[in-house]
Amino acid sequence: xxxxxxxxxxxxxxxxxxxxxxxxxxxxxxxxxxxxxxxxxxxxxxxxxxxxxxxxxxxxxxxxxxxxxxxxxxxxxxxxxxxxxxxxxxxxxxxxxxxxxxxxxxxxxxxxxxxxxxxxxxxxxxxxxxxxxxxxxxxxxxxxxxxxxxxxxxxxxxxxxxxxxxxxxxxxxxxxxxxxxxxxxxxxxxxxxxxxxxxxxxxxxxxxxxxxxxxxxxxxxxxxxxxxxxxxxxxxxxxxxxxxxxxxxxxxxxxxxxxxxxxxxxxxxxxxxxxxxxxxxxxxxxxxxxxxxxxxxxxxxxxxxxxxxxxxxxxxxxxxxxxxxxxxxxxxxxxxxxxxxxxxxxxxxxxxxxxxxxxxxxxx
Amino acid sequence: xxxxxxxxxxxxxxxxxxxxxxxxxxxxxxxxxxxxxxxxxxxxxxxxxxxxxxxxxxxxxxxxxxxxxxxxxxxxxxxxxxxxxxxxxxxxxxxxxxxxxxxxxxxxxxxxxxxxxxxxxxxxxxxxxxxxxxxxxxxxxxxxxxxxxxxxxxxxxxxxxxxxxxxxxxxxxxxxxxxxxxxxxxxxxxxxxxxxxxxxxxxxxxxxxxxxxxxxxxxxxxxxxxxxxxxxxxxxxxxxxxxxxxxxxxxxxxxxxxxxxxxxxxxxxxxxxxxxxxxxx
Numbered sequence: 001x002x003x004x005x006x007x008x009x010x011x012x013x014x015x016x017x018x019x020x021x022x023x024x025x026x027x028x029x030x031x032x033x034x035x036x037x038x039x040x041x042x043x044x045x046x047x048x049x050x051x052x053x054x055x056x057x058x059x060x061x062x063x064x065x066x067x068x069x070x071x072x073x074x075x076x077x078x079x080x081x082x083x084x085x086x087x088x089x090x091x092x093x094x095x096x097x098x099x100x101x102x103x104x105x106x107x108x109x110x111x112x113x114x115x116x117x118x119x120x121x122x123x124x125x126x127x128x129x130x131x132x133x134x135x136x137x138x139x140x141x142x143x144x145x146x147x148x149x150x151x152x153x154x155x156x157x158x159x160x161x162x163x164x165x166x167x168x169x170x171x172x173x174x175x176x177x178x179x180x181x182x183x184x185x186x187x188x189x190x191x192x193x194x195x196x197x198x199x200x201x202x203x204x205x206x207x208x209x210x211x212x213x214x215x216x217x218x219x220x221x222x223x224x225x226x227x228x229x230x231x232x233x234x235x236x237x238x239x240x241x242x243x244x245x246x247x248x249x250x251x252x253x254x255x256x257x258x259x260x261x262x263x264x265x266x267x268x269x270x271x272x273x274x275x276x277x278x279x280x281x282x283x284x285x286x287x288x289x290x291x292x293x294x295x296x297x298x299x300x301x302x303x304x305x306x307x308x309x310x311x312x313x314x315x316x317x318x319x320x321x322x323x324x325x326x327x328x329x330x331x332x333x334x335x336x337x338x339x340x341x342x343x344x345x346x347x348x349x350x351x352x353x354x355x356x357x358x359x360x361x362x363x364x
Numbered sequence: 365x366x367x368x369x370x371x372x373x374x375x376x377x378x379x380x381x382x383x384x385x386x387x388x389x390x391x392x393x394x395x396x397x398x399x400x401x402x403x404x405x406x407x408x409x410x411x412x413x414x415x416x417x418x419x420x421x422x423x424x425x426x427x428x429x430x431x432x433x434x435x436x437x438x439x440x441x442x443x444x445x446x447x448x449x450x451x452x453x454x455x456x457x458x459x460x461x462x463x464x465x466x467x468x469x470x471x472x473x474x475x476x477x478x479x480x481x482x483x484x485x486x487x488x489x490x491x492x493x494x495x496x497x498x499x500x501x502x503x504x505x506x507x508x509x510x511x512x513x514x515x516x517x518x519x520x521x522x523x524x525x526x527x528x529x530x531x532x533x534x535x536x537x538x539x540x541x542x543x544x545x546x547x548x549x550x551x552x553x554x555x556x557x558x559x560x561x562x563x564x565x566x567x568x569x570x571x572x573x574x575x576x577x578x579x580x581x582x583x584x585x586x587x588x589x590x591x592x593x594x595x596x597x598x599x600x601x602x603x604x605x606x607x608x609x610x611x612x613x614x615x616x617x618x619x620x621x622x623x624x625x626x627x628x629x630x631x632x633x634x635x636x637x638x639x640x641x642x643x644x645x
Contacts, residue, residue, distance in 0.1 A: 068546050088549040095550045101543035104644035105565045115551035118561065148644060166551065 019044040019202050020065070020083075020170055025074030027060050034060045036226040037074070042170070047196055047203045049213040051249075052223035058206045061223070062172050065204065066095050078169070094163035095172040099179060100155045102147035108158050109134070109143040115166040133165035136195070153184045160192075164199065173205045177212065189215055210250045214238070222246055238286075243363045247284035252321075254290075254332050256283040256359065265359070269327030272304040272356040282364045287321060287335035289358035293351040303353040308332065310346050324352065390625070396618035406614055414619035424603065424620065431600040434517055435582035439529075441522040442578045446529035447571065451563070454537035465534075472527050480591040483520045487511040487592065512594025520588045525581055529574035536570025537563070568642035576635045580628055600624060 020042040027035040035057040042048050050058040063069045065076055067088030076083040083091055094115070102111050112133055116126045134140045137157035147155055156176060163171055177185045177192075193216050196203050207213055213220050214234040222229040222237065222245075230242040234250075241247035244255055258267035260281050265274045267283070274281075291303075299305050308326035315338065322334040334352060398410050418424050453464055471479070486492045489506035497503040509515055540563065548558040564571075586601035593599065600620065607617030 066546075066550060068549075088546070089552050089554055093550075095547070097543050097547060099541075099543065101541065101547040103544060103547070103562060105642070114548070114553075114561075118548075118551060118553040118557045146644060162551070 017044050018042070019046075019078060020204075021077040022061070022065070023075045023077065025061070025064060025076065026072045027057075027064060027069060028072040034226050035064070035071075038223075038226075038228055040221055040228065040231060042202060042204060044169075044202055045200050047193070047205065047216060047218045049205045049207060049217040049220045050223060051207060051210060051213040051220050053208060053249075055225070056223040057226040058208075058223050059174060060226075062095075062174055062204065062206050065170075066093060066172050067091050092168060093170045093172055094166050094168040095174060096156075096159045096163050096176045098175045100147075100159040100176075102155055102158055102162070104147055107144050107146050108139060108150070111147065111158055112162045112165050114162065129165050130161075133161040136164065136199075137161045152180050153188065156180065156188060160195070164201070168201065170202045170204060173203060175206055175208070178207070178209075185212075192216065214250070220250075222249065224249075240360055241284055241362055244282050244284065247360070247362050252287055252333060252335075254285045254287065255362075256285055258283055268330035269306055269308075270304065270330075272354075272359055274356065274359070274361070276361050282362050283359040284362045285332075285354060285359045287333040288319075290324075290332060290334040290352055290354045292322070292334060292336050292346075293353050299351075299353055300355075303355055305351060305353045307349055307351055309349050313346050322346065324350075326352075393618045393621055393625075396615050397622045399615045401613050401615055404612065414616045417616060418619050418623065427598060427603055428600050428623070430514065430598075431583060434514055434521070434597075434599060435579050437518045438521040438525060438582040439575050439578040441518065442526040442529040443571070443575060445522070445526050446574060447533055449526075450530050450534040450537055450570075454534055468527055468530055471523075476524065476587060477591075479524060480520060480587060483516065483523070483592050484511065487516055487519075511592055512597065514593070514597045516592035516594075517588050517597045517599070520592050521578075521582045521585060524588075525578040528577040528581065532570040532573035532577070533567060534570070536567040536573075540566045565642065566644075569639045572635050572639050572642070576632065580631065583628060584624065 018041045022038055022040050022042075025035060025038045026033070038057075038061060050061060052058040060069065064071050065083070067083070067086065071084055074084075078092065083093075103114065106114065109130055112130045113126050116129060121129075131140070134143060137160050139154065139157050139161060142150060142154060142158075147158065150158065156179075159176070173192075177188050180188060189212060192203075205213075205216060217234055219231060219233050220237055221231040224245055230237055230246045232240070232242075237246060238251055241250065241253075247253045248255065256265075256267040256270065258265040258270075258281055260266075260274060260276045260278050262278070263273055263275070265272055265276065265281065265283065274283075293299060293305070306326055308324035310322050311325050311331070312323035314321040314323070318338055319335050320338045322336065324332045324334050326332060332352075339346075396406075397414055398412070399406055399408050400411055400413055401407065449468065453461055453468075457464055484491070487510040488494070489508065489511065491511070493510060494503070494506040497507065498505075544562055544566070545558060548562045549555075553561065584601050586599065586605055589597045589599045589602050593602075601624075604617050604620050604624075607613045607620065611617075
């Protein structure tokens with residue numbers, strides 16, 4: 001496998017050092033500002049995900065890096081080389097397309113060999129590298145088949161092999177799993193992740209699926225309306241969302257519009273100590289951070305306690321989500337471990353608690 | 365589901381049409397080609413004399429060869445004009461695409477004869493082109509080869525059949541998924557390599573269909589040679605016409621027609637096989 005690791009023709013790239021640098025990149029289609037002043041760095045060997053809703057600009061950013069669009073302003077740099085002035089076919093990046101974009105008139109082997117062939121690589125080297133790439137995605141048995149004869153998952157593997165055989169420094173993946181059904185998708189996620197670890201190529205992955213982003217990424221760049229909302233590791237972005245949007249987009253949350261005064265935040269029936277300054281402030285409190293306090297069990301020291309009425313109990317397999325009314329027009333979501341099947345349904349008034357530190361201040 | 369009776373009823377008119385106006389005439393033609401003419405009357409006596417004449421007298425093969433040559437030239441010229449045009453419209457025309465497409469289609473609405481006479485006016489010895497050339501002192505006397513020559517026939521047929529070549533090629537180019545072009549560039553192929561390795565192979569069915577149109581339609585054309593061909597531009601269909609008309613030798617005319625028909629059918633068969641090889645759906 002090591003032979004497939006990125007070999008950089010330019011300056012040597014060490015793991016952890018910056019591989020790609022996006023500087024103040026903007027893209028306008030007519031009057032629509034699809035991308036507004038984006039700056040970000042991608043480290044060598046990193047798995048970075050561009051996450052966002054449709055229209056957030058994530059695909060446009062990917063296409064700018066691949067060279068299918070030209071930026072309105074800003075620059076893209078890679079290892080001391082300015083990328084945004086180069087045509088797509090001169091850039092040391094390769095793309096896995098959303099619908100694979102395999103060449104229908106070429107068989108699997110010819111598809112994978114295409115990139116090497118157009119660059120005039122020697123025939124015996126092509127044969128070796130194509131074999132290696134096909135082996136990596138376990139598609140040897142289908143080398144002679146035309147893409148139309150393959151299933152979605154198989155086409156996906158071929159598309160991966162076709163990109164990786166060129167040993168790009170950076171692999172761009174444009175929602176590569178979105179056309180697969182749920183089970184296959186999970187399996188491919190896992191394969192993709194281990195493949196990336198094995199060959200050490202930097203992945204820039206585009207998706208609108210936050211679960212997928214969390215499962216795969218070293219870091220997530222959350223985009224919203226063409227701007228960067230937050231860029232951080234999945235754990236950090238989940239535990240410390242910078243904005244209300246980030247908190248709601250990644251996982252579920254209770255957004256509390258509170259008033260801070262004298263070291264305490266007040267939101268409806270809830271009151272908890274905080275170090276935030278006085279004034280209006282929004283807080284994010286994850287449903288699983290709120291505990292259902294069993295009758296008779298003493299409250300944990302330092303926790304915030306309140307009482308609420310369970311309005312709705314939504315079963316979700318391992319978990320259940322409770323919709324809890326506490327005070328006027330205030331409903332909180334609470335996630336608890338699912339009770340055994342024999343347990344009676346929950347309703348009525350109960351005691352709940354959370355740690356003040358779990359209410360995270362977010363920008364609105 | 366439709367009933368059997370319904371299916372029978374709706375299929376009768378087209379079958380009747382094809383039978384009366386296609387199969388029956390073909391059968392009559394085939395039969396005639398094995399008869400002969402004696403003293404100005406058609407005699408229903410089976411013989412292979414017409415085919416012997418056809419392959420024995422060099423004049424027929426000569427005209428047939430010239431016809432194939434002209435049809436081939438027309439095909440080549442309309443491909444050379446039609447493909448770049450279709451390529452430009454499909455890939456680079458942007459906002460002007462619809463408008464330009466209509467411009468290509470409009471000539472199809474103009475009568476064939478009008479276009480033929482237009483070329484006569486342009487190419488004649490005191491026509492527009494010769495007039496201009498002399499006015500500009502490029503030539504000092506009218507160029508004779510412009511009109512009443514195979515050149516004029518090729519020019520006129522190319523003008524007429526280029527839209528027929530353009531249309532299937534354009535349709536084929538339009539159906540190429542654009543991500544394939546991006547994928548090719550992404551893998552390091554220059555625009556030229558992308559064109560020859562991806563675009564040309566994937567537009568091959570349209571190219572073959574267009575070439576077949578141009579070749580088959582030119583092969584059977586008799587108006588263009590009549591209008592602008594002169595004696596040196598006579599084509600095989602003119603021979604058929606004169607055999608059925610002035611010469612009153614229907615059997616020989618039928619034999620020539622059978623040969624053209626066989627040539628056309630084998631060509632269609634060949635291109636169909638090729639088109640199948642180049643489709644990947």
